[in-house]
Amino acid sequence: MGSAGSGRGYATPMGEESTRRILDAIRAVPRGQVAGYGEIARRAGLPGRARLVARVLAENDDATLPWHRVLRSDGRIAFPEGSRGWREQCARLRAEGVRVENGRVRGQAAAATLDERLWRMD
């Protein structure tokens, strides 16, 4: 593949390639299911870069992106309780049939199941 960037080898310092993959992975989450940052990062080909996923979400402008389906590994919402995004995510998850209890999502099993169900690499 041609170097999209100028002669500098890493002209693409994880700008669009990784970001695009992360967004793609998030979009791959089915409705009513949830995934963790680590899972998304791993699926995007960036193991250990969960923080990058968080940053991408914070910068994203896509209303069609199911960002509300992305939670912490504990199954908790990443936003501070009472915050705008917190309530938004909570409401949206509930609307999709996800059981949310006081900011905590009951469905860790769902996330684990997701791994087997959606991205199972035979």
Add this chain to the structure above:
DNA sequence: GAAATGACCAAGA
């Protein structure tokens, strides 16, 4: 160029 920050994660107490 170094320090601080951030929608994080795993392990230990």
Add this chain to the structure above:
DNA sequence: GTCTTGGCCATTT
């Protein structure tokens, strides 16, 4: 169950 520590990486100051 909760809190703390160390570690990750990219952007900002």
